[in-house]
Amino acid sequence: MELSSFIFKRLILMIVVIFGVLVIVFVVTRIIPADPVGAILGGNAPPAAVDEMRHQLGLDKPIFSQLLDYLGGVLHGNFGNSLVSNRPVITDIMEYLPATIELAVSSILFAIILGTTLGLLSAVFRNRFIDHFSRIFSILGISLPGFWLGLILILFFYYRLGWLPSGGQYDMFASPTRITGLVLLDAIITGEWNVLLSGITHLILPTFILGYASTATIARIMRASMLDVLHQNYIRTARAKGLPKKTVILRHALRNALIPVVTVIGLEFGGLLSGAVLTETIFAWPGLGRYIVNSLLTLDYPAVAGGTIFIALIYSVVNLVVDILYAALDPRMRA
């Protein structure tokens, strides 16, 4: 099949799924037993005010038309207002989104680079030290709870050694000018080097914690994939052609071994978005994950709905991109 028709089909699928996502989130947020009106007005409000508020929030309409209202709003980018901040949810989301993107991107890059390198070395130098180290490192990566490891690292690197900060995106004293919302990028653009440094030191621990599990998964798959590829006939042909070992590994083995890894990266990104929730909570990172957790705990249901939908959206788009990349990388898939 042509690559373009493949993309088209997947896009349609994604839209259908997103629609379902909206419906589910709507249903889930309507199950919340806590009365949002009571949360806004307080417990002793007179019945008339309660009814008025109900009407304002549209809660007195039949469920189905509430759903339609909601869907209509979403298409216009209106997710309702946060019950806590009283601002449009979309504004809240836009404020916190860049921090999550910064963390997610830095973590996935960390995971990809370290993971593929470890997996590659592990396979090529099988059963030697680097292999054992990498395998132990990886199995710990998928076994150690991220939230716990984060706290332990804070204990060591902040409380005991004082090398790294314990939370936040940047120091209180460095006040970055906000252009894109991505602290590192903004600092580079405006040339505020102290902000850049502050941003980087604050990014180190969260990136490691968030990226560790993905690094482990990628390394394991890379190792398995590489070992599989190295046994294939075409590697023997490459050796028979007298190519130096480095070329055989990098040009012939690696390109083939990466294919399964690319598919995993999409899934891993989803895991990152989940993990971001925990990491942002531990490191007080001002991102979308922490926003959702706080909204859940304060029963701010429009915020929860909006945040969850956004994350699902990001996840779907990333998966779509990865699927396309996969089809582009492996010509056998296009057939």
Next chain:
Amino acid sequence: MGKTSSDGKMKGQSAFREFLRERKPMLDDFRHTLYLWKKTPLALIGTVIICLFLLVALFAPLLAPYNAVATDLSRKLQAPSAAHPFGLDQFGRDVFSRVIMGTRIEVSIIVVISVISIVIGLVVGIVAGYFGGIVDEILMRITDIFLAFPRLVLAMAFAAALRPTLTNAIVAISLVEWTVYARLARAEAMKIRSQPYIEAIRAVGAGNIKIMLFHVLPMSISPIIVQLTMRMGTIILTAASLGFLGLGAQPPLPEWGAIVSDGRSYLMNNWWITAFPGMAIAVIVLGFNLLGDGIRDILDPRIRR
């Protein structure tokens, strides 16, 4: 009289021998699996860890030296010592006892989530794979919708929607986990549905439900069990995460994730409240992961020869 009974015994014995003979290939295969199991160090270590874990859970009340929920504010926040290997928390409770009692909570979490998610997964998957066509499309789209959310986020949303309790957290995670088993069951159902012997059975008049129950179901169980073992680690981590965020077990239940969260405000000077339950989680998850790796190696056809 004696003759009949000895006759009957003879018949019983030879019937049993016949039964074994028919199943010889299966028994041989099983014996071979056991042999490989013993030879794979990973699988062995994992099995040992999990057996210990299950034993501790079974005998927890006997093993915990102190009461896990009784508070004693006069002796709060004591460092680990011989009497209290894991120290005391901010309410004077023995952390070691809490961790031990927590094993029971973990076991119940694992068991209930497994059962619920496998049942839902089997139903959805087998129906989708067996009937195919529009039923398959609809069920698969629903599955895709559930899969469009990162797992923890969806579980969190469900857990919060249903009010944060341990039971609801379990339900929430099950509502997210079933998709994995649905996919597997569907693949098996599709494979079996096109087999010639299914045609034959249908020609003799077997109904769809019978076929699904007695033919598709048994074949789907084994890949699902394997997948379950490999996913166990993730399930435990998800449950602990919900506990950590306050969306799962509520105090004073000694769920490990919740205890780690408790210790967070005391991290600087009283690190033991956070450290030890977290380590417990790590060890159990590690055990399941080692076991899962070992199983995967054993099932690998290249190594199975």
Next chain:
Amino acid sequence: MEHQRGDLLDISGLRVVFNTYAGQVKALNGVELWMNQGERLGVVGETGCGKSVTALSVMRLIEEPGEITSGSIWFEARDLARLSENDLNSIRGKDIAMIFQEPVAALNPVMKVGAQIIENIECQRRSADAGHGEDKRAFSEVMREMLGKVGLDWQRTENLYPNELSGGMAQRVMIAMALSSRPKLLIADEPTSALDVTIQAQILSLLNKLVRETQTAVLLITHAMGVAAQFCDFIAVMYAGNVVEYGSVQSIFRNPLHPYTKGLLNAVPKIARTDELQSIPGIVPDLTAPPSGCRFHPRCPCRNPECDTLEPALRSVEAEPAGDRHHVACFLYQNNA
């Protein structure tokens, strides 16, 4: 000493083992083989006799869990068994080239076919010339010329991926790749076994034509006696890790000496014969616990007492026609039993 048997290739006392879960497979038990420049040697035998292992050993392509435990592999003036990887790489793909049994699987699935051939040419030129004068375009020219020589249309073929090729086309590509460096020796490991019968004949005749032009020596591994007889000048019969008989095609076919060779030739059904199909009694031995002495002795109709204790060496005998090469490893033909 043994070095003087063949001026192109002389394998002496080659032993290869594979260390597997089931035990140590003693795959090659002292293989003796030799060839001169421009000659064609066919190595025949049943599956598992070690002929592929021998072929792979020449260029030291045996990988874990296999290893060469002893012996020498003289190629021209150098012992390949003792060369470093770097030195080996200067011979692989250049002086010695190899083609394999399943051609589609032997090509890199994510690289275009033309690029894979060019890679070979680049590698060869770079080790020959010290400078980087060669143009990318010059390499392409050579690649296209080679594709033409193997009967493929370069315009259509050079941009295809291996999974888009048929077996026959893929084998032609492999031949183009192997011969692009004008090797002195081409090792062909069952090149036609995985192809249709009609394609087999085409590939063999193509090979015949091409190697005749360049005077390339060919080491052909095959389980089909007929193919070896047609294509080669000399034949080496292998059984369970040893060469049991070696000689010119005529001498072996007119006067097979080793009981195993006789059995093999008898087992080939001929249209004119009306008697029962003869098969060799017994089965191929398990090489983790091979028979003592001569490995064929359990199945041999002419067993002597020493056959189960001593291993017979490959010794020269009278050939038919006289003057041809003929060697047998069997106590029946050795005067000092």
